[in-house]
Amino acid sequence: MAENDKVFAGSIPWFYDAYLVPFIFEAYANDLAQRAATPAPDSILEFAAGSGVVTRALASRLPAYYRYMVTDLNQAMLEHAIAGQG
Numbered sequence: 337m338a339e340n341d342k343v344f345a346g347s348i349p350w351f352y353d354a355y356l357v358p359f360i361f362e363a364y365a366n367d368l369a370q371r372a373a374t375p376a377p378d379s380i381l382e383f384a385a386g387s388g389v390v391t392r393a394l395a396s397r398l399p400a401y402y403r404y405m406v407t408d409l410n411q412a413m414l415e416h417a418i419a420g421q422g
Contacts, residue, residue: 349416353387361389369393379403386410388417 344352357365368390372380380398385391385406394404408414 343412344410345412349387349413352413353389353416357387357389361386365389365393369397373397377402380405382406384408385417386413391417 370393372394376398380394380402382391382394382404383406385408388406391404391406406414406417408417
């Protein structure tokens with residue numbers, strides 16, 4: 337198996353957000369965000385954030401002053417999330 341088959345770079349983050357998120361992940365992200373926001377935590381740790389679909393869902397449910405720590409192993413996906421291209 338090639339090593340570059342694990343790299344979500346180039347246009348892959350955009351396609352991931354444009355097609356896979358709405359088709360597969362968005363409903364789960366909204367459900368998870370609602371469950372995480374319900375106890376009103378003052379901080380959130382999210383790992384394996386991908387393109388930020390859960391992060392965006394949380395941001396719409398929690399006040400702006402909440403603290404988020406968001407990470408992912410794939411830098412290109414994080415850069416896509418940070419750029420707000422989702």
